[in-house]
Amino acid sequence: MKVGKSFSYGIIKQGNSIYKGIVNKGKKDGKGVFTDSLKRTFTGIWHNDTLTSGTRIDSAGIYVGQLNANGNAFGHGIYKSKDGFIYEGHWENDQKDGFGMAILSNNKLKIGEWKNNKYKGERPYYTSERIYGIDISKYQHMVGRKRYRINWNQLRITSLGTLSKKRITGKIDYPISFIYIKSTEGKKLFNPYYKKDYHAARAKGFYTGTYHYFSPSTPARLQAYNFLRRSYIRKGDLPPVLDIEPLPSQINKIGGAGVLFKNIRIWLRIVEHNTGSRPILYISQSFVNRYLPLAPDLERDYLVWIARYGEYKPDVHLVYWQLCPDGKVNGIHPKVDINVFNGYRGEFNKFVSKHTL
Structure with missing residues (x-):
C-alpha cells in the first residue's frame, strides 16, 4: 500500500x-x-x-x-x-x-x-523561610577542659555544617524556632546543664522539648522513670523524644532487634502514659533501613526525627531532619546539631497546635 x-x-x-x-x-x-x-x-x-x-x-x-x-x-x-x-x-x-x-x-x-x-x-533549598531548630546537651558548654555559657540573646544559625552538599539561597543567618535539650541517659545519667538551659529556652520564647538517650543494655522501665523524674514536661512543650542510636554489635549482644524494640515500646508506653504526649523517635537513616521494618507499629504510629547528614531529604514520615552535627550558632561556642522542620510556617503552626503538651 x-x-x-x-x-x-x-x-x-x-x-x-x-x-x-x-x-x-x-x-x-x-x-x-x-x-x-x-x-x-x-x-x-x-x-x-x-x-x-x-x-x-x-x-x-x-x-x-x-x-x-x-x-x-x-x-x-x-x-x-x-x-x-x-x-x-x-x-x-x-x-x-x-x-x-x-x-x-x-x-x-x-x-x-x-x-x-x-x-x-527531595533535595530541598535552604532559605530563611524554612523552620530551623537545634538540639543541645552538655557538649554545647564545653570543649576539652574549657567551659562556656550559652548567650541566649544572640542565638542565630550562621552555618549548616560541611558534611554534605546543600542548596542554599541567600545568606545563612536564620532564626531558631525550636530547641531540644538532653536531660537523661540510661537509668542514672543526667545532663548537669539541663535545668538551666530548659528554663532559659522557655524564657526566651523558644518551643522547647526534652530528650532521653536510650541505653540498649539497661532496663527500659528504669530509663523511663529516670527521664520522668528528672525532666520538665510542661504545658506548651514539644513532645518528648527518645534518642535511639545503638550499634549493631549492641543490638546483637542483647538478643537482636526484637528485644530492642520490646524495650523501646516499654519506654514509650510509660512516658506517654505519664505525660499524655506520644514521644517522637530519633533514629538514623541506617536504622530506618535496617531495623524499622521489623517494627511496623512504630513506623506507623510514631513521628520520626531522622539524623541523616545527606543532600536529600529522607524518604520517611518525619517531623524533624537533623542536617548536620557541626553547625554554627551565634551565642554557642562549640559546634551544634542543626535541624529543620519538615514543612514551612503554616505546617509548623499546625504541628505545635496539635502536638505540644
Missing part, C-alpha cells in the same frame, strides 16, 4: 525481530509496530530507522515516552508496571535518573531526585 512518493507500508525482518509499518528506502520511517528479540513490542514513530518516541510493552509493564536508538527509555516518560508501580519523570538509558514522581503499589508517593533507578529523595 503506497503512502507517499517513496514511502510504503512494509514488513522488515531482522533475525528474531520484526517491524510492520511505514518504510522508506528499506528503513523504518514513520508510524509502525516493532517486536524485538526480547519480545518487547514498540508502537510509535520512527525516523531513519530510529524510534524517537512511542509505547513499549514488555512482560513487566508499559512505558510511554521518549526512547533512544536501542529502544531504551531516554528523556521524559511514564512507566506503569503490572504490580501497580507508576513512575513519571526523566530517564537515562532505561533507568529512572533525574527528577520524577512515583506512585508505589501501596499508593505511597515518592517525589524528588532519582539516580540509577534508586530514589534519592
Whole structure:
C-alpha cells in the first residue's frame, strides 16, 4: 500500500525481530509496530530507522515516552508496571535518573531526585523561610577542659555544617524556632546543664522539648522513670523524644532487634502514659533501613526525627531532619546539631497546635 512518493507500508525482518509499518528506502520511517528479540513490542514513530518516541510493552509493564536508538527509555516518560508501580519523570538509558514522581503499589508517593533507578529523595533549598531548630546537651558548654555559657540573646544559625552538599539561597543567618535539650541517659545519667538551659529556652520564647538517650543494655522501665523524674514536661512543650542510636554489635549482644524494640515500646508506653504526649523517635537513616521494618507499629504510629547528614531529604514520615552535627550558632561556642522542620510556617503552626503538651 503506497503512502507517499517513496514511502510504503512494509514488513522488515531482522533475525528474531520484526517491524510492520511505514518504510522508506528499506528503513523504518514513520508510524509502525516493532517486536524485538526480547519480545518487547514498540508502537510509535520512527525516523531513519530510529524510534524517537512511542509505547513499549514488555512482560513487566508499559512505558510511554521518549526512547533512544536501542529502544531504551531516554528523556521524559511514564512507566506503569503490572504490580501497580507508576513512575513519571526523566530517564537515562532505561533507568529512572533525574527528577520524577512515583506512585508505589501501596499508593505511597515518592517525589524528588532519582539516580540509577534508586530514589534519592527531595533535595530541598535552604532559605530563611524554612523552620530551623537545634538540639543541645552538655557538649554545647564545653570543649576539652574549657567551659562556656550559652548567650541566649544572640542565638542565630550562621552555618549548616560541611558534611554534605546543600542548596542554599541567600545568606545563612536564620532564626531558631525550636530547641531540644538532653536531660537523661540510661537509668542514672543526667545532663548537669539541663535545668538551666530548659528554663532559659522557655524564657526566651523558644518551643522547647526534652530528650532521653536510650541505653540498649539497661532496663527500659528504669530509663523511663529516670527521664520522668528528672525532666520538665510542661504545658506548651514539644513532645518528648527518645534518642535511639545503638550499634549493631549492641543490638546483637542483647538478643537482636526484637528485644530492642520490646524495650523501646516499654519506654514509650510509660512516658506517654505519664505525660499524655506520644514521644517522637530519633533514629538514623541506617536504622530506618535496617531495623524499622521489623517494627511496623512504630513506623506507623510514631513521628520520626531522622539524623541523616545527606543532600536529600529522607524518604520517611518525619517531623524533624537533623542536617548536620557541626553547625554554627551565634551565642554557642562549640559546634551544634542543626535541624529543620519538615514543612514551612503554616505546617509548623499546625504541628505545635496539635502536638505540644
